[in-house]
Amino acid sequence: MQNDQFFTRRRMLLAGAAALGAAGTAGAFLASGAGETTETAPAPVAGPQARQALKSSAFRLQPLTGDGPPRAAPRRLKTRREPILRISGRGRNMMLTFDDGPNPHYTPHILDTLAEYDVRAMFFVCGECVVKYRELVARMAEEGHVVGNHTWTHPLLTTLNRKEIRSEMERTSDIIEDTYGERPQWFRAPYGAWNRAAFQLGAEMGMEPMAWTVDTTDWDTPGTDVIIDRVEHGAAPGVVVLSHDAGGDRSQTVHAIREWLPHLLDSGYHLTVPRRRA
Ligand SMILES: [Zn+2]
Numbered sequence: 001m002q003n004d005q006f007f008t009r010r011r012m013l014l015a016g017a018a019a020l021g022a023a024g025t026a027g028a029f030l031a032s033g034a035g036e037t038t039e040t041a042p043a044p045v046a047g048p049q050a051r052q053a054l055k056s057s058a059f060r061l062q063p064l065t066g067d068g069p070p071r072a073a074p075r076r077l078k079t080r081r082e083p084i085l086r087i088s089g090r091g092r093n094m095m096l097t098f099d100d101g102p103n104p105h106y107t108p109h110i111l112d113t114l115a116e117y118d119v120r121a122m123f124f125v126c127g128e129c130v131v132k133y134r135e136l137v138a139r140m141a142e143e144g145h146v147v148g149n150h151t152w153t154h155p156l157l158t159t160l161n162r163k164e165i166r167s168e169m170e171r172t173s174d175i176i177e178d179t180y181g182e183r184p185q186w187f188r189a190p191y192g193a194w195n196r197a198a199f200q201l202g203a204e205m206g207m208e209p210m211a212w213t214v215d216t217t218d219w220d221t222p223g224t225d226v227i228i229d230r231v232e233h234g235a236a237p238g239v240v241v242l243s244h245d246a247g248g249d250r251s252q253t254v255h256a257i258r259e260w261l262p263h264l265l266d267s268g269y270h271l272t273v274p275r276r277r278a
Contacts, residue, residue, distance in 0.1 A: 074173075074183055074206025079199050083189070083211035086238040092269045095240045096121040097212060099150055099188065102129050102136035103246035109254040110245050111139060117261055119271045120144050122210070124188040127152035127172035129246060130179055137179040146273045148186035149173050149207060154247075157189050162197045169201055186210045186274075212242035218253040219244050227256035228263075235264055 087095050096114075101107045102125055114121055123140055125147055130137050140147055151157070151168040160168070169187065177183045187207035189198050194209065202209050214234030216227045231241055243253050264271065 074204075077203040077206060077208060079203040080209055081199065083192075083194055083199075083209035084240075085211050086213045086240055087272065087274070088238065090237075092237050092267075093272045094235065094238070094264065094269050095273060096243070096271055097124060097148075097188075097210070097240060098122075098243050098245040099124045100129070100154065100247035101125055101245040102133045102140075103250070104133055104136070106250040106254050107133070107136050107245045108139075110257060111136075111143060111145075113254075113257050113261060114145070115143060117265060119261065119265075120146070120273045121271070122146040122148055122186065122273055123245070124148040124150035124186070124210075125172075125176065126150050126154050126246075127168075127175045130172070130175045134179045137176070141180045146186065147176055147180045147184055148188055148210060149176060149184040149205075150188050151190055154190045156191055156193050157198050158193050158195050162201070165197050166201050169198075169205060169207075173205055173207070210240070213239040215242045216253070216256070218250065218256070219247065221249060221252055224252045224255045224259070227252055228260045231256070231260040232263060235267065235269060 087093060096119070098107075098110060098121060101123060107123075120143075123145055125137060137147060149169060149172045152171045153168065155164075155168060157165050157168070173183050183206065185207055186209075187198070187202040187205075188210050189195075192211055194211075199209055213236075214230065216230050218227050227243075234241070243257070244250055245253065261271075
């Protein structure tokens with residue numbers, strides 16, 4: 001999938017992690033339901049394992065012969081009343097999320113940094129950006145990232161009726177399926193403004209509501225140092241970090257992750273994405 005240089009770098013990083021003793025917590029990846037969230041909360045896995053899981057799942061959902069149904073029917077989930085705020089499991093696991101993209105000015109740099117450190121993240125994309133920059137969503141799939149639904153136009157859902165919310169969510173799941181290879185299993189309401197219809201429709205479409213634990217406030221362009229500081233002070237087991245790869249000038253986000261990502265890894269954190277459902 002990647003070039004030799006990628007694998008050499010990855011081997012070096014894995015060797016480095018082992019030397020630091022970080023690999024000793026690997027057993028925690030298999031633990032599930034031990035955290036604050038309920039039985040259906042995502043069980044975190046390490047990056048390389050997650051990529052493998054995603055690939056096999058993608059193949060199941062997308063038959064190579066053209067005979068299958070055009071879209072896999074989503075599995076209906078239990079409707080939640082609150083979004084998921086953190087990931088469960090033991091060990092120093094955290095999850096990185098990037099919202100509002102993809103964007104040709106910022107997303108490629110963030111993907112480059114994630115690839116450099118062999119880290120997988122979750123991208124909550126907007127349908128209207130996906131149609132313009134399909135190749136970036138294809139790259140996310142290729143590099144093992146998880147893509148979630150962040151609506152088509154990023155509206156405040158609490159101002160829309162149910163039909164409008166459904167359209168925002170459904171169109172976005174459709175374009176994600178077309179570009180990423182499978183329907184999204186995660187949904188995030190714009191501005192973190194959830195309502196009952198969003199939870200119900202998300203569950204109907206097979207998506208869990210994912211919020212965040214730590215907001216980097218990069219949307220407010222507070223300065224690269226402030227963003228780095230927020231991530232490093234907010235770091236803790238189970239934390240979900242919110243950043244943005246679009247929606248404004250995100251050069252601070254791009255610069256900040258180059259600093260805070262190696263610091264988190266040096267501190268023994270595993271940056272994970274959820275295991276795929278079977
Ligand atoms: Zn957003």
